[in-house]
Amino acid sequence: MEDAGSYPNPDNPSHKIVDVAAGESHTLLLTEDGSVYCWGRGMFGRLGNGSQKDELFPKKLNFGNPNGTQDSVKIVGIAAGSYHTLALAEDGSVWCWGYNIYGQLGLCEEEDSHDSLVPCLLSRFLELQPHNSSTDPSEAEDKASLEMCTVKAGGMMSLAIDNRGTLWMWGNIPQESKESGISLVSSFTPTPVWDFHGRTVVKVACGNEHVVALVNAIDSHEDEDLLCYSWGYNSHGQLGLGDRQSRLHPEVVKILDEESPWTIYEVACGAFHTALLAHKKKPDATLESMCWTFGLGENGQLGHGTTQSTLFPTPVKELPQSIHLISVDCGLFHTSVVSSTGDVWSWGMEKGLGLCPDANRAETNSGGDALSPLLISCNLHQPIFPGPVKVACGAAHTVVVAQEGHKVWSWGRGRSGVLGNGKEMDSYTPTIVPWPPTIEGLEEEELNSSDGQDKVAEKKPEIIAETDEKLSTALNELKLLQTxxxxxxxxxSILHGSIFGKPFNEQDIPVSLGNSGSMDIAKEWENMLEAADDRKLVTMEMFYRDMLTGVKDKLMKRKIKEIIKECLESSEVIK
Structure with a gap:
């Protein structure tokens, strides 16, 4: 079955996806040419398309040009919070849009915390100075060169890492409280985290109430030697520090510190749990990488085979050990990982889909929470996702980019077009997201015109109908093949039973046929005779005699008919 839409061109950078991010009910794709596509729920303007309408298919966003005729900004990074979105431009600037009640867009003061329906430039980094003010010209030049290198988001928080390795945070972030020592406080101004001053923050992730950062060790500038720090609320052990006490300042996760044989290279946060990818510092012939999880586990989102929460990082032991995991992400209550060979595993709420159980759904579709990793198949004929790139988890949906960035699959919650396949229904198996999104018969320029948009709207039902028809045809062909x-x-089975006196089973298939697809019939028959006991040989002999007698009788009858026919024809000639 072919995908809806046109075929991706491997040489076209606008067709190759290099990154994916998922929010509560929306998804973003970043292409090699610096374009951003978004779909899903439009409430609060999280899609950045100028409205709050839902989008059922990937739609390209415009940056920097209000006319939308030509983009002047190349995007190199994307991030999605629950209801807001961030994008990082090639020049180090940050763009943001969506919900802003907690200041997660960093655009304005608390008394004017309006949402933004289109991408807006966060220019305030240029007004901020992470060092003490000075009249030194070199420091003034240093201030002007401040650029962001990474953006991340989660819950109602926003984060960025600059070109000095400094971490910045804004939105609903952990701050000091007189009453309890720590609370989530709205911050409309990006604020540097001074706890890592002099060291480099390499990667960061955040959940609803906690933050986890991978930071270079003090005496090293190698990305391979990273320490894991966590802070924020810790009511479920999501900080991995061995207790449930919240932290205002970052503390190192000691199980994976300098003394550990493991080094961390990826981090992801769910609502109240954390996942890490790590590999051995010294190469191991049998163990390539491991996924470690901790925090809330009541829906199986830790993958440990139980619903218990865990206060320390604990490996997900049921994942194969001879694999290299390249990507991990967490939804609210589920977790997914991807290996370099294209295997995808998920675990957590509602069979690893992240869906909340629905009492109205048929019992056959509901299998409870997945407490251990479940292998997700690409389709009926191909279990792996070839050429894997990355996995992203929304609140209750999962998206995988594969085939070297030229194909997208999604599954889970489908309401508001979250899956990007043109429908608004849940999917329990991976479904193709039409990519590239250019509608057949329309050029890219046409799509930006009002007439083009009308044509797209007209063609969408046709595409859905065509896809449904192809799917129906494929299913009918599958049923025919099964019949x-x-x-x-x-x-x-009947033939085998007649010859050998027992039902046919898989063990009776000759080894040579199973290994090569061909066999020497005479040799295999000889092997069968050698392996058969006396009883089987007698049964086979009786069958052979009966069959031989039947064949001889048939031949005799045909010969008699032929003789009679010849005689009759001869007599006719004589007359």
Whole structure:
């Protein structure tokens, strides 16, 4: 079955996806040419398309040009919070849009915390100075060169890492409180985290109430030697520090510190749990990488085979050990990982889908929470996702980019077009997101015109209908093949039973046929005779005699008919 839309061109940078991010009910794709596509729920303007309408298919966003005729900004990074979105431009600037009640856009003061329906430039970094003010010209030049290198978001928080390795935070972030020592406080101004002053923050992730950062060790500037720090609320052990006490300042996760044989290279946060990817510092012939999880586990989102929460990082032992995990992400209550060979595993709420159980759904579709990793198949004929790039988890949906960035799959919650496949229904198996999004018969320029948009709107039902028709045809073909296979199995079983006196089973298939797809019939028959006991040989002999007698009788009858026919024809000639 072919995908809806046109075929991706491997040489076209606008067709190659290099990153994916998912929020509560929306998804973003970043292409090699610096374009951003978004779809899903439009409430609060999180899609950045100028409205709060839902989008059922990937739609390209415009940056820097209000006319939308030509983009003047190249995006190199994307991030999605629950209801807001961030984008990082090639020049180090940050763009943001969506919900801003907690200041997560960093655009304005608390008394004017309006949402933004389109991408807005966060220019305030240029007004801020992470060092003490000075009249030194070199420091003034240093201030002007401040650029962001990474953006991240989660819950109602926003984060960025600059070109000095400094971490910045804004939105609903952990701050000091006189009453309890720590609380989530709205911050409309990006604020540097001074706890890592002099060291480099390499990667960061955040959940609803906690933050986890990977930071270079003090005596090293190698990305391979990273320490894991966590802070924020810790009611479920999501900081991995061995207790449930919240932290205002970052503390190192000691199980994975300098003394550990493991080094961390990826981090992700769910609502109240954390996942890390790590590999051995010294190469191990049998163990390539490991996923470690901790925090809330009541829906199986830790993958440890139980619903218990864990206060320390604990490996997900049921994942194969001879694999290299390249990507991990967490939804609210589920977790997904991808290996370098294209295997995808998920675990957590509602069979690893992240869906909340629905009492109205048929029991056959509901299998409870997945307490251990479940392998997700790409489709019926291909279990892996070829050429994997990255996995992203929304609140209750999962998106995988594969085939070297030229194909997208999604599954889970489908309401408001979250899956990007043109429908608004949940999917329990991976479904193709039409990519590239250019509608057949329309050029890219046409799509930006009002007439083009009308044509797109007209073609969407046709695409959905065509896809449904192809799917229906494929399913009918599959049913036909299954029927043929059933008949063949029945025929083989009857024939095998007649010859050998027992039903046919898989063990009776010759080894040579299973290994190569061909076999020497005479040799295999000889092997069968050698392996058969006296009783089987007698049964086979009786069958052979009966069959031989029947064949001889048939031949005799045909010969008699032929003789009679010849005689009759001869007599006619004589007359």
């Amino acid at each position: 043929k296979l059933s008949i063949m199995e029945k025929y083989a």
